[in-house]
Structures are given as C-alpha cells and as structure tokens.
Amino acid sequence: MRVRLAAVGAIAVVLGLLPTTAVAQPNGRIDWIGSWTASVAEPRTTGTSATGFTDTTLRQVAHLSVGGDSLRVRISNVYGTTPLAVGAVTVAPRATGAGTPQVDAQALRPVTFDGARSVTIPIGVEWRSDPLPIPVPADTDLVVSLYLPGPTGPTTWHPAGYATSFHAAGDATSDGGSAFARLDTARYFLSGVDVTSRAAGAVVFFGDSITDGVVSTVDANLRYPDQVADRLLQRPEARQCGVLNAGISGNRLLTNAGSAGDSALARFDRDVLGQAGVRSVVLLEGINDIGNSRGALEPEQLIAVYRQFIARAHQAGIRVVGATILPYEGAGYYSEAGEADRQAVNQWIRTSGEFDAVVDLDAVTRDPADPGRLNPAYDSGDHLHPGDVGFSAMAGAVDLHKLC
Numbered sequence: 001m002r003v004r005l006a007a008v009g010a011i012a013v014v015l016g017l018l019p020t021t022a023v024a025q026p027n028g029r030i031d032w033i034g035s036w037t038a039s040v041a042e043p044r045t046t047g048t049s050a051t052g053f054t055d056t057t058l059r060q061v062a063h064l065s066v067g068g069d070s071l072r073v074r075i076s077n078v079y080g081t082t083p084l085a086v087g088a089v090t091v092a093p094r095a096t097g098a099g100t101p102q103v104d105a106q107a108l109r110p111v112t113f114d115g116a117r118s119v120t121i122p123i124g125v126e127w128r129s130d131p132l133p134i135p136v137p138a139d140t141d142l143v144v145s146l147y148l149p150g151p152t153g154p155t156t157w158h159p160a161g162y163a164t165s166f167h168a169a170g171d172a173t174s175d176g177g178s179a180f181a182r183l184d185t186a187r188y189f190l191s192g193v194d195v196t197s198r199a200a201g202a203v204v205f206f207g208d209s210i211t212d213g214v215v216s217t218v219d220a221n222l223r224y225p226d227q228v229a230d231r232l233l234q235r236p237e238a239r240q241c242g243v244l245n246a247g248i249s250g251n252r253l254l255t256n257a258g259s260a261g262d263s264a265l266a267r268f269d270r271d272v273l274g275q276a277g278v279r280s281v282v283l284l285e286g287i288n289d290i291g292n293s294r295g296a297l298e299p300e301q302l303i304a305v306y307r308q309f310i311a312r313a314h315q316a317g318i319r320v321v322g323a324t325i326l327p328y329e330g331a332g333y334y335s336e337a338g339e340a341d342r343q344a345v346n347q348w349i350r351t352s353g354e355f356d357a358v359v360d361l362d363a364v365t366r367d368p369a370d371p372g373r374l375n376p377a378y379d380s381g382d383h384l385h386p387g388d389v390g391f392s393a394m395a396g397a398v399d400l401h402k403l404c
Contacts, residue, residue, distance in 0.1 A: 030069065033242040033277040034202040036062040036142075037192040038158040039270075041248055041261040042079045048184065049157045049259070054150030057172040059101045059143060059180050060165045060190050061094060063221045065229040065243040067138035068195025073111050073129045075146070076191035077121040078270070079156040084121040084189065086113075087147040090173040091132065094141035098219035101166040102177035103143050109134055110173075126191055126274070136195060138233050138240075144190055145173040158187040159259055160249040162213050162223070185218055194276045195242070200404040201279030202242035203228075204272050206264070208285050210326060211247025215380040215387060222388040223247075227395030232403070241279070241404040246271040252288045253305040254297070260288075265308055273316055279404040281313055284323035284361065286345055287384070291328065295337020299344035310354055321402055322355035324362035329372035330383030339372055357402040364397040365390055 043049035073091065077084040089111040092103040112130045113119035121127045136142060147170075165187065166180035205211050205225040213223025229243035246267075250260030261267060264285055272281055286302050306322070313320045324346040328334055346362050349355065365386060367373045374383060378390025386394065 030196045030198050031277055032072075032194050033066055033068065033197040033199050034244045034275040035064045035066050035068065035193050035195045035197070035242045037244040037246060037271075037275060038161065038187045038190065039246045039248050039261060039267065040076045040078055040156045040158055040191055042258045043154040043157060044259045049155045049159070049186070049188070052150065052152035052155050053148045053167075053188070054152070055170055056150065057145055057147045057168045057170065058165060058183070058188055059145045059168070060187055061163050062142045062144060062190070062193045063163070063226070064136060064138060064140055064142055064193060064195070065232070066195060066197050066199045066240055067136050067140070068197040069135055070131050070133045070196045071136055071142070072131050072194050073144060073190070074126055074192035074194070075121060075129075075189050076126040076156045077189070078124060078126060080121075080123050080153065082153045083123060084152060085118070085149050086121065087118050087149045088171055088173045089129065089147070090145045092143050093136070094143050095177075098141070099164050100177065101143070101180035105174065105176035108174055126270070128194075131196070139230065142193060144193075146189060147171040147173050155188050156191075157189070158248070160209065160212050160214055161185050161187040162216055162218050163187070164219055192275070197242070198237050199240040199242060200238060202244055202275060202277045203403040204244045204246050204275060204278055204281040206271065206281050206283050206285065207247045208251040208288050209247065209249035210287070210385060211245060211284055212249045213245070213247065213391070214249050215382070215385045216391060217388055220388070222391055224391040224394040227392055228398050231395065232400060235400070239404075242277065244275055244278075250288060251285065252292070253286055253302055254289050264305060268309065268312055272313065272318065278318055280319040280321060280402065282321045282323055282359065282398070282403075283309060284325070287325050287328060287342070290325070290338045290341045290345075291331065291333035293338070294333065294335040295341055297341060299341050299348070302345050303348050306349075307354065319356040319402070321357045321359055322349045323359045324349050326361055326386070327366045327372050327374050328384050329370075334383075357399065359398050361394050361397060364393050
C-alpha cells in the first residue's frame with residue numbers, strides 16, 4: 001500500500017479508523033491517494049487567523065484532482081495553542097457554480113472520527129477522519145463544513161487559498177447554504193482530502209507563491225498544479241495521479257517565515273512524506289530567499305537544501321523533479337546580485353544530474369527579447385507571478401511521464 005501514515009519529528013499525524021491494507025476490489029487494486037491538500041502555516045498576529053472562531057461553522061471547498069470510491073478528511077491543529085474541538089463535519093458535492101456555498105442538503109454526509117461525530121484534536125497534530133464510503137468524481141468540488149464550538153484560539157491556516165470560504169453561526173453543517181455568508185479566500189484547519197483510487201499515486205507540487213497560485217483567478221482552479229491535474233485526468237485511470245499543491249506564499253528554503261510557512265526542509269515530513277500515495281515531488285522554490293537577501297546568499301546555500309530535499313525523498317522512494325526558478329527582473333526585491341544567484345542555481349538544476357528529471361520553467365516563461373523578465377503575455381503585472389495564461393504554459397511544460 002502506497003500510503004505514508006507516519007508521525008514524524010515534532011508533528012504527529014494521528015489517525016482515525018483506517019484500513020491497514022489496500023481495500024480489495026473485484027475490478028482491481030485500490031489505494032489511498034491524496035487528491036487535494038492545503039499546506040498550513042502559523043496564524044498572523046491580527047485578523048481572523050489570530051482571533052479564531054467561536055460557535056461557528058466554516059464551509060470550505062476542496063477541488064479534487066482524482067476521484068475515488070471513498071474519502072477521508074484531514075484537519076490540522078499543527079499551530080494551535082489549545083486542543084481543537086470539532087463538533088461536527090459534513091461533506092457534499094457543490095450543487096451550483098464556483099464561489100457559492102450551496103449544496104443539496106440531501107447529499108450531505110456526516111464524517112466521523114473513531115465512530116463519533118465530534119473530535120478534539122491535540123495541539124500540534126493533524127487528524128484524519130474515518131473512511132467515508134461514498135464515491136467522489138475527479139475534477140469536482142467537495143464542500144466540507146466544520147462546526148467549531150470554540151473558542152478555537154489562533155488558527156492553523158493556509159492564507160492564500162484563492163477559493164472562497166464561508167461561515168455561519170452555530171452548527172450549520174446540515175444546512176444547504178442559505179445560512180452561510182462569505183468569509184474570505186483563506187483556508188482554516190482543513191488540510192486535505194484523500195480518496196481510495198486506482199490511480200498510479202500522487203505527485204506533490206512543492207513551492208512558494210508561484211506554486212500556491214498567487215494572483216490566479218479566485219475559484220477558477222487555474223494554478224499551474226491544477227492545470228497539470230487536468231492534463232493527467234486525460235489519461236486512463238491507472239496512469240492518473242492525484243495532484244497535491246504544497247505551495248505557500250512567501251515560503252523559503254532557508255528560513256521559517258511565520259504565516260509564510262516553515263522552511264522547505266522543516267515542512268518536508270508533513271507536506272511530502274505525510275501525504276498519501278506520493279510517488280514524486282516537483283520542487284520549485286528559492287526566489288524568496290534570493291530576492292529577500294538581495295543577492296547576499298551564496299548559491300551553494302540553496303543548492304545544499306536541494307540536495308537534502310532530494311536525499312530525503314529518495315530515502316522514501318520518491319522521485320524529485322527540479323524546476324528552474326522563473327525570471328523576476330522588475331519585481332520589488334529584484335537585484336543584479338540576486339539575478340546572478342538565480343542564474344547560478346538554475347544552471348546547477350539543469351546540469352547537475354542530481355534531480356530525477358528537470359522542468360525548465362525559466363525557459364518556458366521568460367521574455368525571448370529580455371530573458372531576465374517574464375514574458376509579458378504571462379506576467380500578472382508584478383513581474384514575479386505569472387497569471388492564468390502563464391500558469392497554463394508552466395503546466396504544459398511538465399512531462400507527465402516523470403510524475404507517476
């Protein structure tokens with residue numbers, strides 16, 4: 001069974017009632033596969049993530065990559081300061097278009113934890129639900145409602161969700177949607193959905209805001225990993241992959257950055273090894289280290305982290321695809337010294353042979369007339385992040401055969 005369920009380091013993964021072997025099916029083997037994830041970060045010192053919730057139901061949407069015959073939900077209290085009481089959880093497919101909280105109330109299904117509707121999640125851990133035996137289609141929106149009696153205190157969250165979330169007073173987990181109002185586009189506590197699937201496994205797209213999908217269209221699922229998932233779903237089921245977006249806006253290789261998440265190696269166990277059925281990981285990270293240091297870092301410092309990342313992944317039998325760092329001239333933290341570092345790191349990624357494969361996203365996204373800059377057709381306007389069209393070009397450059 002290709003499922004990594006370990007509690008690693010200081011962050012434990014605590015399981016509900018989970019099968020210890022793959023579920024036997026008449027038409028072939030199935031495994032637990034990660035279909036959707038949101039990498040979590042520390043709360044900020046002000047705002048909703050700092051204050052948390054009391055007697056509130058959160059309704060959040062997970063856009064699934066692969067579908068399956070059953071599912072389980074993951075809820076995180078990794079950065080909580082008190083145990084997290086969850087009074088009830090339901091799931092249902094979204095009934096209407098993107099950006100709404102509507103579901104068919106008759107389709108809502110309760111999620112349990114060790115057979116109970118409620119659970120208290122200790123400080124510092126992620127909790128997985130019992131398996132829920134309902135089929136879920138690929139490439140669809142799963143609506144997850146969490147009732148939080150509270151007060152929760154500061155939240156474990158994902159700041160740049162680029163998907164509308166909703167809230168309602170009291171326990172509205174069985175409500176069709178009329179009780180809910182728009183909250184924001186962050187994600188709170190909800191950290192993943194796994195499915196039982198005949199797919200080949202899962203691929204983690206690991207990185208910073210460019211992987212996270214910053215400035216992509218809200219509720220459109222046009223981040224570059226989403227668009228890779230769309231390509232993978234065109235293959236036969238046994239050659240598909242679950243796609244897990246482990247990007248966090250502002251994340252770095254060398255530094256823990258609060259609401260920008262733990263550094264790459266500090267979150268590796270949780271965001272790569274802690275996912276279900278992972279076969280490969282695509283690593284695109286380093287521009288925030290380069291930019292924020294204004295070139296003061298040596299390329300060898302970043303390369304050392306890449307090597308550690310590769311070694312840890314290989315020890316777990318996971319392939320690593322290295323992605324070159326995109327152009328950034330014109331961005332607020334651009335410097336000539338930083339550009340020299342980017343070029344040196346990209347040269348190592350392309351030529352070292354230490355990755356199992358390389359996707360040259362720098363070559364794909366740069367301006368042919370001015371290679372230090374993003375192609376104007378792909379630039380969102382800040383000269384750092386691609387827009388939806390740029391994400392499409394990035395997704396098209398990924399060799400699907402290298403993923404699973």
